[in-house]
Amino acid sequence: MNQYPCSSCGANVEFAPGTAVLRCPYCAAETPLVPTGARVREHPYAEFARMPREPVAMLAAYTFTCRGCGAVTHSDKISDRCQFCAAPLVADATAGEMVAPEAVLPFVLDRPAVRSVLSGWAASRWFAPNSLKKVSEAESAHSTYVPHWTYDARTMSWYTGQRGTHYWVTETHTVNGNSQTRRVRKTRWHSVSGTVARDFDDVLVAGTGRLAVRHLVKLEPWPLPQAQPYRPEFLAGHETLRYDVEPEAGLVSAKARMAGVIERDCRARIGGDEQRVTSLRTSHFDITFKLMLLPVWLACYLHAGKTYHVMINGRTGAVAGERPYSVAKIVSMGLAALALIAALVVAVDLYLGGAQD
Structure with a gap:
C-alpha cells in the first residue's frame, strides 16, 4: 500500500489535476513528480x-491499513480513501495475479473546472427543465480512474461482394390517354472479391461493467498519446476502479x-455507386494489449425525486449522461411547429387562389 506524507506538515498529499506535483490539501505544499x-x-x-x-471475480479485495489513523479498509478499488480519516490510499497494483496497469492518463480538470463544464452542459440541453442548471452545483462529483484495455493488431481480410453501378433509362407510359416519358435510375451489379489489410493501434475497450458503456464511448476520443507510464502517485487522492472485464472479453469487443x-x-x-459485402473473413496477427487508466469525473444530481448520473472526460471536458426532459417545453415546441405548418398551408392556399383568379 502507498501513502505519500507531506514534507511540510506530515499530512497525506494528493495528485493535483493539471500539474506534475503532489499537493497537500492542508498546507498546499507541493512535491514535484520526478520523471x-x-x-x-x-x-x-x-x-x-x-x-x-484466476478470474478477477475470484480475487480478494485489497486491504488498506491507514498510516494516519490506523484504520483498516477493505476495497476492490486500486485507490480509495480511508473510511475514517479520508486519507488517500493506493494499493500495489503491480503485485498479485491481476494484469497491472501499464499507463495512466492523468487528470487535467479539477473540481472548479468540472463545475464550469457541467454548467455549460446543462445550459445547452434543449427541452430540459430550467432547474437543470443546478446540476453545476453537484457536490457529489468525484474523480475516478476508469480501467480500459487497448489492443493493437495487424489484420488481413478476404471479402466477396457486388459492385453496383447506376445507369439511367427512359421509360414511356400512358396516363389518361397521353404518352409520357420519364428517366428511371437502375443499378447494374457485378460480382467482386479481394483482400484488404489494415493495422490497428490502441483500439479502446472499457475494462469495467460498473459504468454505462454507452456513456463512456461518448467521452471519446481520448488523447491516448499523452498517457504516462503507470506510477501510483497519479492515483493518490482519486478513486481507481479495478477492472472486471477480462482481457479475453475485451479482445472480443475490440x-x-x-x-x-x-x-x-x-x-x-469495391467502389462503384453501391456495394454489397456478402462474405468477410479476417485474420488477426501480432496482437498486443495493455491496461490503461483514464480520468473520468462521475457526478450525480437529484431532480424531481430522481437521481441522474453524468460523466465528464477528465482531459477534454466532454460530457455524457442522463438528463430530464421538460414536458411543457416539448408540448410548446410541438404546438409552435403545428402553428407554423398551419400558417404555411394557409399561405399556400391564398397564393394558389390568387394565381387562379
Missing part, C-alpha cells in the same frame, strides 16, 4: 493467453470494433 524514465509498453497477447491465472472499420475498407475497395 522515472519508464516507457509505456505493449504486451504480446499470445504470451499472456498461455499464462495461468475485434467487433475492428470489424466495422474493415467492412468500410472493403466497401471502399
Whole structure:
C-alpha cells in the first residue's frame, strides 16, 4: 500500500489535476513528480493467453491499513480513501495475479473546472427543465480512474461482394390517354472479391461493467498519446476502479470494433455507386494489449425525486449522461411547429387562389 506524507506538515498529499506535483490539501505544499524514465509498453497477447491465472471475480479485495489513523479498509478499488480519516490510499497494483496497469492518463480538470463544464452542459440541453442548471452545483462529483484495455493488431481480410453501378433509362407510359416519358435510375451489379489489410493501434475497450458503456464511448476520443507510464502517485487522492472485464472479453469487443472499420475498407475497395459485402473473413496477427487508466469525473444530481448520473472526460471536458426532459417545453415546441405548418398551408392556399383568379 502507498501513502505519500507531506514534507511540510506530515499530512497525506494528493495528485493535483493539471500539474506534475503532489499537493497537500492542508498546507498546499507541493512535491514535484520526478520523471522515472519508464516507457509505456505493449504486451504480446499470445504470451499472456498461455499464462495461468484466476478470474478477477475470484480475487480478494485489497486491504488498506491507514498510516494516519490506523484504520483498516477493505476495497476492490486500486485507490480509495480511508473510511475514517479520508486519507488517500493506493494499493500495489503491480503485485498479485491481476494484469497491472501499464499507463495512466492523468487528470487535467479539477473540481472548479468540472463545475464550469457541467454548467455549460446543462445550459445547452434543449427541452430540459430550467432547474437543470443546478446540476453545476453537484457536490457529489468525484474523480475516478476508469480501467480500459487497448489492443493493437495487424489484420488481413478476404471479402466477396457486388459492385453496383447506376445507369439511367427512359421509360414511356400512358396516363389518361397521353404518352409520357420519364428517366428511371437502375443499378447494374457485378460480382467482386479481394483482400484488404489494415493495422490497428490502441483500439479502446472499457475494462469495467460498473459504468454505462454507452456513456463512456461518448467521452471519446481520448488523447491516448499523452498517457504516462503507470506510477501510483497519479492515483493518490482519486478513486481507481479495478477492472472486471477480462482481457479475453475485451479482445472480443475490440475485434467487433475492428470489424466495422474493415467492412468500410472493403466497401471502399469495391467502389462503384453501391456495394454489397456478402462474405468477410479476417485474420488477426501480432496482437498486443495493455491496461490503461483514464480520468473520468462521475457526478450525480437529484431532480424531481430522481437521481441522474453524468460523466465528464477528465482531459477534454466532454460530457455524457442522463438528463430530464421538460414536458411543457416539448408540448410548446410541438404546438409552435403545428402553428407554423398551419400558417404555411394557409399561405399556400391564398397564393394558389390568387394565381387562379
